[in-house]
Amino acid sequence: MSKWTTANIPDQTGRTAVITGANTGLGYETAAALAAKGAHVVLAVRNLDKGKGAVDRIRQTTPDADVVLQELDLSSLQSIREAAEALRTNYPEIDLLINNAGVMWTPKETTADGFEMQFGTNHLGHFAFTGLLLDNLLPVQGSRVVTVSSMGHRIRAAIHFDDLQWERRYNRVEAYGQAKLANLLFTYELQRRLTGAETVALAAHPGGSSTELMRHVPAAGILTPVVERLFQDAAMGALPTLRAATDPAAFGGQYYGPDGLLQQTGHPKVVGSSDQSHDTALQQRLWAVSEELTGVTFPV
Known part of the structure; x- marks a missing residue:
């Protein structure tokens, strides 16, 4: 059986894709691949x-690329x-929303709204952004929401409802695990709510990919030679996201990751996630708390 690559991406002409964090790393490679297949990429x-x-680099490879920026x-x-609001006005129909942006293992800091940075950016930010855009996806046949999680959702991961913002103590690895677990809980609950709708929700993870996300890893500079040998580049790391976003055979609730040893490297396939990520009660509790914290409710 042949391995899935960007050559398998169907023609994307006429489709609009919104990708968060698309100026570097996985997001950039995702944007470049979709633009090369004819999508209008935001x-x-x-x-x-x-x-x-990033726009300039994409156009160097694909001169007629249809790419624009949104702050x-x-x-x-x-x-x-x-x-x-700007995207809702400019794009009455959105085919793909790819929740890619993220931070990893940051020092203790908070967002503008007082949320712990990793939970606030990786989960709550994307939760709110998706909820505010979903009306523009729902009427579109074949529309998808793809959220990028991580193998970190298995590492010391739990949803600390008694201290979601890590005000009592802070552990950067555990905080990242909470945020990445939240990405999957969100995806699975969103898919449940989308049952019967045109839109579906999927998730993906890049395995071990060498990107700017690693910049907060302690001794990152020292580890760079090791990372380069053990991890794959961002173009390979983006393949699970691209497959979740474009494979005609993909369906809601699936989770894509690399097919290599321990899902570290390789080509994309459907993979499993932790038992905790499939806990329906946990999904629903996190959803309710996320609505309360962000003030955003969903039309499903």
């Missing part, structure tokens, strides 16, 4: 200067609402 980025650089800071609910 790079939703915090840093517009870096975003312009979005997922650590600010105000920015999320402003970006969503």
